[in-house]
Each structure stands twice: as C-alpha cells, then as structure tokens.
Amino acid sequence: MTRRVTLADVAALAGVSQTAASLVLNNRPGSRLSAQAAGRIRAAAEQLEYRPNPAARSLRNGKTHMVAFVSDDVTVTRYASAMIRGLLDVAEDYGRTVLIAETGSNPRRVDDAIRTILDRQPDALLFGRMSARELDVPRLPTDMPVALINATSPNGHPSVLPAEFDAGRQVARTLLEAGHRDIAVIGVDREAAADPQTSVTITARYDGVFAAFDAFDVGPSWVYPSLRWEPATGYQAMRELLASDVRPTGLICLNDRLTFGAYQALAEAGIRIPDDLSVVSFDDEDVAGYLRPGLTTAAIPYEEMGRRAMTMLLSGGEPGHQLVPMPLRVRESVRQLD
Structure with missing residues (x-):
C-alpha cells in the first residue's frame, strides 16, 4: 500500500x-x-x-465534515433511492461526506446504528423513510442538528415532506378539467389513514382530492375504502365496481400499485383506457410509464426532498418544515370529454 x-x-x-x-x-x-x-x-x-488528514483536521476544529443518514428501506428501494442521490449532491457541494446506515424496521438495528454513528461524531444527522410516517427520534446530543425526510416526529424536528394536498387537488382536477363528473375513487379510508404510524401525508392527499370535488360542486360516484394499497386490492376493487350499476368515466386510485391491479381487471373486462375510462394516480413508480397506456400520476419527489433536507442542515438557515411539490407526470391515461 x-x-x-x-x-x-x-x-x-x-x-x-x-x-x-x-x-x-x-x-x-x-x-x-x-x-x-x-x-x-x-x-x-x-x-x-x-x-x-480529515481525522487530524476534525481534532483541530471540532468538525468531522460528515453527515449521517439513517433510513428504514430507502437504500434498497429502487424508486426511493433517489432521496440519497439528492442529499449526496448537496453534501458534495458543501464539501461533506455522508455516512449511510440502513435499519429496516428493527428497533434494535436503529439503536445499534445510532450508537455506531455517534461514535464517529457526525456534524449533523438525517433520518429518512420510504413511506411517510411518524418517527420516534432516538435520544441524541442536544447540539446535534437533525432533520427528517419523508417523516415527522412527535417532538417537532425539522422535516421535509411531499406536498400531498396540492398533489391530490391537481390529480383530481386533471379529470374534472377534462370534463369528467362521474368519478370513482379507490383507496380511501381517511379515518384509518389519520394514524401517524400508518401515514402522515395520506390524509392530505385525500383532502386535496375532495377539495377539488368541492370546487367543482361534485362528489365521487363510487368509493372503495381500503388502506391495503397493493395490486390485488386494486384488482378486487375494480371487479366490484364493474359488477355494480355504476359506470364512471374517470377513476382516481390513491397510489400506483392499486392502479396496476385496476388496469388488469379493466383489460380482462375489455374496457379501454382512456376511451372508456380515464385513470389518474399517485407516486409515479417505475412501471407507471411502461403501462399501456402510460399512467398519468403525481410523482413523490424523493430526490428533491433529499436535496432540501441536506440544504436545510448545511446552509446555516433557520430549520423548519418544508413541503416539496409533487410533479404531475402527464401520460396517455386521460381523455378529454366532448
């Protein structure tokens, strides 16, 4: 060597x-x-x-020029890993290195990771979650700057979240402004979603959708309440809708995975998207652009959330709570009614 x-x-x-x-x-x-x-x-x-020598320099000035990032499943989830890309870009601009620890949902791993990280004396600490939920931040030194990405804490730590209310309103307006008034919704269970251990953003998504309905003085023609947002649920919900007497022209699914199942049920029934039914959704998972027709959906801005959280820690500005816009990916799943 x-x-x-x-x-x-x-x-x-x-x-x-x-x-x-x-x-x-x-x-x-x-x-x-x-x-x-x-x-x-x-x-x-x-x-x-x-x-x-960074170790010698840190002894002189009390700074390691390192930020630690602790997440549950962000690094192993393909579409959420953009969060890391965003925070790394900002850290590089500020001349910082990033120590990354992945814990899954195991509390013991969280405790072990925090002990290991604190031994390395980072200048600041970021916590990130793939799904936006409340996070119990472990006991940390009082002078340790902390920020949360896609999470909140009971103690009110600075956080960066997606702007779900605006996204919900924009997604619903996409159908309403295209002339649709008979609109079904899959994935609504506002009462259950209010639990912060389930989600800290879904109620805002729900409220945005229904705020758009209110603005157009209409209501959903059919609602399937569920918080199990997987393709099988979307498939089952669409089968039930097709078996009913309701024939909407538009469909809002509260996430893409529900939409994947709904697409399958519609294909089996010979119902064409968007000719017979226009469909919109949320999250912009990778497969959304490869569905046929491509799915119009609001993207979770993981990369920008990572950038903003790291900037919040390193810029020296006043920390707070930020909402990051969710860009609408417009594809071919919506038809303008005559």
Whole structure:
C-alpha cells in the first residue's frame, strides 16, 4: 500500500517548516511568508497530491465534515433511492461526506446504528423513510442538528415532506378539467389513514382530492375504502365496481400499485383506457410509464426532498418544515370529454 503523503513531506519538498506549510494550506492568517514561498508550498502539495488528514483536521476544529443518514428501506428501494442521490449532491457541494446506515424496521438495528454513528461524531444527522410516517427520534446530543425526510416526529424536528394536498387537488382536477363528473375513487379510508404510524401525508392527499370535488360542486360516484394499497386490492376493487350499476368515466386510485391491479381487471373486462375510462394516480413508480397506456400520476419527489433536507442542515438557515411539490407526470391515461 502506498504511504499517505504527510504535511511534513510537503514542507520538506518546499524547503519550509511544517508550521509554515500548515498555515498556507489551511489558509490561516498570520503567516509572514513571501508569496514565492507560499507558491512553492502549494506547488509541492499539488505535485505530491497531498490531501489533508480529515481525522487530524476534525481534532483541530471540532468538525468531522460528515453527515449521517439513517433510513428504514430507502437504500434498497429502487424508486426511493433517489432521496440519497439528492442529499449526496448537496453534501458534495458543501464539501461533506455522508455516512449511510440502513435499519429496516428493527428497533434494535436503529439503536445499534445510532450508537455506531455517534461514535464517529457526525456534524449533523438525517433520518429518512420510504413511506411517510411518524418517527420516534432516538435520544441524541442536544447540539446535534437533525432533520427528517419523508417523516415527522412527535417532538417537532425539522422535516421535509411531499406536498400531498396540492398533489391530490391537481390529480383530481386533471379529470374534472377534462370534463369528467362521474368519478370513482379507490383507496380511501381517511379515518384509518389519520394514524401517524400508518401515514402522515395520506390524509392530505385525500383532502386535496375532495377539495377539488368541492370546487367543482361534485362528489365521487363510487368509493372503495381500503388502506391495503397493493395490486390485488386494486384488482378486487375494480371487479366490484364493474359488477355494480355504476359506470364512471374517470377513476382516481390513491397510489400506483392499486392502479396496476385496476388496469388488469379493466383489460380482462375489455374496457379501454382512456376511451372508456380515464385513470389518474399517485407516486409515479417505475412501471407507471411502461403501462399501456402510460399512467398519468403525481410523482413523490424523493430526490428533491433529499436535496432540501441536506440544504436545510448545511446552509446555516433557520430549520423548519418544508413541503416539496409533487410533479404531475402527464401520460396517455386521460381523455378529454366532448
């Protein structure tokens, strides 16, 4: 293994003392060195490809220039991992490294991860969740800056969440502004969704949808209440709708996975999207763009949430609570009525 280049090596090559080299390379005031000597030091550092020792620097200034990120399943979930890409981009801009720990839903793993992380003395700590839920933040040093991504805490830690109310209203208006008035909704159970251990955002999604209905002075023609938002539920709900006397022209599914099942049931019944039924949804999972026709859906802005949370920690601004817009991915699943 090649030996690490030290400050002493740079000083020797430049023909100056180690103290002088340190003053120049760390941009410290008080040096009486000539511009020529300072130039020799910087040239020597470049020639030797000298990199400061982060451990030694942290001992001097009390900063490790490291931020820790603790998540449940973000790193192993394909479409949520964009959160990490966003926070890493900002951390790089600020010259910070990021220590990442994945815990799943095991409380013991969370405790172990926090102990390990605190041993490394990060300057700040981020918690992220794939699904937006309330998080019990473990006991931390009182001077440790903390922010949450896609989560809230009972203690009111600064957080970054998707703007679900606006997204719900926009998704519903997509159908309403296309002339649809007979609209079915799959996935509504507002009372159960109000539990913060289930979700801290779904009630806002629900409220946005129904605010759009209210603005157009209409109501849903059929509602399937469920919080099990999987393709099998969407399939079963659509089968029940088709077996009823209700014939909506539009359908809102509260997430894409419900929509995947609904698409299957509609295909089996010979009902064409969007000619016979227009469909809109939420989340913009990877498969949404590959369905035929492509699904119009509001995307969870994982990458932007990661960027904003890291910026909140590192910018020196006042921490708070931020809502990030959910962009609407307009595809081919909605028809304009005559």
